[in-house]
Amino acid sequence: MAANYWESTQRRNWQYTREQLADLRKKLEEEEPKLVQMYPLPQLRHMSIYFNQQIARLGKRLGVRQQAIATAQMYIRRFYTKVEVRRTNPYLVIAAAVYLACKMEECPHHIRLLVAEGRTLWPDFFSSDTSKLGECEFFLISKMSSQMIIHQPYRSLTSLQSIFSLTQEESALAWSIINDHYMTDMPLLFAPHIVAVTAILLSIVLRPNTTGLQSASGSAGNMANAAHQALRSVSQAKSGNGGAQSAADAKVVRFQEWLAESDIDIEAVVDCTQEVISFYEVQEQYNEKPCKEQINRFVKARGLDK
Template identity: 75%
Template sequence: MAANYWESSQRRHWLFTREQLDDLRKKLEDQGQDLVQGYPLPQLRHLSIYFNQQIARLGKRLGVRQQAMATAQLYIRRFYSKVEIRQTNPYLVIATAVYLACKMEECPHHIRLVVSEGRNSWPDFFSGDTSKLGECEFFMISEMSSQMIVHHPYRTLTSLQGIFSLTQEESALAWSIINDHYMTDLPLLYAPHTVAIMAILLALVLRPNQTGVQSVGPAVGSIASAAQAALSSVHSSKPGSSDKQNAGPRTKVQRLANWLAESNVDIEDLVDCTQEIISFYEFQEQYNEKLTREQINRFVKARGLDK
């Protein structure tokens, strides 16, 4: 992280309303209607899950730290808000995003290493020619208007975990919710601190039990209502009225609610943000990796994008 979020290119140029984002994407689709009809793709959330898995594969081979992988995912999302996916080889775009993100996050890897690991990961879809990746890097930097510094929610989480006395399990859960949010549009819609607070809220509501972090998937409905309840208590809570000093998770949620009531954080944003991630978890259950892979591979092959 560098520079100041409030003055950052991220806030000034890469934060959208949902309508703006829909417009951007619609425009891309309209421009390439034949392509869109000829090569149907799964919904964006499922594509994002697939990209996330592929980045994780490549990242693991290269030993990339989490923050660089997060940056890479955001680059991909920014890039595909400007470029129709069917015009590109997503595997090349993924590798390029990882390569560029590593440079940006000061953990660089040599281009040849990235290319050879890319080739190992996707032998049928990835050229061994480093100039392809170099060219795509140029393309990506251009599409991002050379605005490359990304502010992540991790830092907010790290600095707030003490204030809300999060346990290690709660922190870890919040951390993994932040990891997950890169598979949604949230990083293009909300400020990183909003996402971080959403993650903390959910982590407290989900209440990791002693046997470990309970899986997020099944209880989506009840999470939603619990989160909802917590947030609505923000509106009702009067600062200082109900801050009892028990350490139970219930109190922690209450403390967060009180804190929010006194903060400048936009509660509406927080509610939207929470709903978005919850609905992501719902859609995640329907994710079909095989289908997604096949549909991507189909247009890459048919259009000769892997050459």
């Protein structure tokens, strides 16, 4: 992390409302009516999951830290608010984003290594010419107006976890919720600390057992209920009707009190919680096959892999 979030380019230039985002994307599609018609794509949320899986594969091969992976995901998300996906080779964009993010997060890899790994992962869609990757890196930087410092929720989580005496399981769950939020528009909608607070809230109301999130999120509905109940009490406490807490455990009460006393935007936390929950619902219906096929189709048909 560098610089101050409140004065950052992230806050000033890269945080949107849902309407703004929808407008941006609509505009991009309207500029390319033919492409859009010829190459239909699965819903954006599924595409994001697919992208994430590809980034994770590449990151794993390179042994990249989660922080750099998250930065790469942000770059990709920003990039595709400015460029219609069908004009690009997403595999090249993913590799360029990881390459750039590694430089940014001070864990650089050589460009040739990136290209070699790209070739291994996506042999039919990846050129062995390093200058392609360099060129794509340039477009990324240029599309992002060279604003490359990303503020992430991980640090807020690290500094808050002792306040709420999170157990190891709770921390791990909060951490993985933050990992997951990069598959959604949340990083473009909410400040990083809002996401961190939301992740903590969910982690304590869900009380993970050792098997972690998979079992906990088994029912997105339960998750929603628990989270909403906790947040409702916060709002009440804030508006002076305090003491209405149910038999929630001490940790939740403590969290509620802390949140109520803080200046954190509770509306945003409520909103963000809802986003997380609906993401897990969407994820249950995710199917890799159509994403892969439809992306590969336009990349091949348009010769973007050359």
